[in-house]
Amino acid sequence: MVSSQHEALHRVFQEESGLVTRALRMLHIPFGDPTSITELATDLTENRPLERRVDSLLKMETAKGTFLVAIEAQGKKDPDKPANWAYYLAHLYAKYKLPPLLLVLCKDRSTAAWASSPVNIGPPEWPALTLRPLVLGPDEVPVIQDAAEAAKDIQMAVLSAMVHSRDQDVDVILKALSVALKGLEVSDPEAAMKYVELTAQGLGDKTRAAEIWRNLVAVDTSFFTSPLSEEIRDEGRDEGRTEGRTEGHIQRQAEDILRILDRRTIPLTDADRERVTSCKDLGTLTRWFDRAITATSAAEIFADDEPGDEER
Template identity: 50%
Template sequence: MVNAPHEAMHRIFQEYPKLFSRVSEVLGVAFSPPTSTTVMPTDLTETQPVERRVDTLLRLETEDDEPLLLAIESQSGKDPDKPASWAYYASYVLAKYRLQPMLLIVCQDRATAEWAARPVSFGPRQWPLLTLRPLVVGPHNMPVITKPAEVRKDLELAALSAITHAKNPDIGAILKAMSTVLRDETDDVKNPIIEFVSQGLGKLPAAAQWRTLVAVDLSFYKSPIFEEVREEAQTKGRAEGRAEDVLTVLTERGIDVPEEARERITGCGDPETLSRWLRRAVTAASAAEIFEAE
């Protein structure tokens, strides 16, 4: 299923194509850094009514004068049909472009990554015709980067690492190191990194931590996503302040506030509603009376 983490895990390579050579180095496989990159069409559909579309396909020119076609797939879970699709992608681009293909799978959980990394053979048991061996990136082999000095060495790799470790218990320290470094970067450097990490975290709990860090540590960052965050934070702050005012007025007037009423007041996130309750609290004979007209 296409979602924000899915898109971030492969599109980051479109934005930073040299990232592949650094990732391959982490995985212990040497690929020369590309000297130039071309984003290729991802539609691998043939004339038959069967659509096959790879997530990202890059043509990497290298210093070895051996162009490479790099297919990148984001994988969120085990899918027994995927290896056949991946084998199709590899054979199709080889036949179409006459360039050697490589497949990189990016995952956010160890079980999926280890499943995707297993060699899969196609053909009779007695004589396998083809063996698929993709490179796989996931929390099992990407570094956990929690120190700003390490983030500065390779910002793009650190961003991908943060995405793959989105479920790691240390994700708070990982994201704090990222935001600390990004404070000193120019907008053209930090803005895409912030967005990729935000998309990569999706709806996981770590996403809220990242949004808070960006709102606090990177207060001048401008983005539709984080402008919305700031507005939400400002609204929440106003609501919390007015809720305290309502309780203070009732307490000063000697009005008993039952726990149910207290929870309703503090749980309200609408500043306008709380303003009405505050005005009623000035003359109400009981806490329940401020809710009567609602």
């Protein structure tokens, strides 16, 4: 099961694909400015009962040529990963006939050092392939502790907060991001809401950073209108006011699901839309909301849920 924290660490590149170029330049490799960036399907499944999925996949077009970027969020050392990564790159090259590269995102230095080590594939006398991942970890991603700096590049500030979520001074990083998002909310409240939620997911559950972020959002719930701030608001309501607020939360959650799917161009039938808007169970809507972030079809949204269950 892929965690929300795992999803957020690489999905920030989908929300603003230009972040890839800025991130790669931190590694001192002179990639050119992209003339276009296209998000591609992440399914690398073969015509066999074997499924392989890269976390995120982007096609980068530059003045010098076109290449693919396979993005993987790696939380710990995994001896099986080099073989899987080599498979991904070989498959992508065969499928798209474009040169691929692998970008690995890590939250701790030990995992980053492990992931960045080249892996020779083949006999030692003549390795047929050498896997050379590019790795972004705490030593490569800047620590953004100034709100003005965070406001200049919100996506990089979100990535910084997630990658440095285990740092001792993460509270300063998160405060800067919070202030920057408060400013963004004035011009683009939908984007501000999206990054509030994405940051919350990237910080994980029951972590020190997650609790700090929750407290920051609680202080500024007057401008944050995300599901996270709504959850915090609801916790502070007395029982007599909970029912009305819950109804509003349910309506907003349903609207958020449809908005996410529309922005991700996931096709929905009228019956699908009616099923979402007529659902009165907040737990079901929350489950659908989480699935909407990564699902590739309506069937994945409603997986294991029979029509009518949400009304019981």
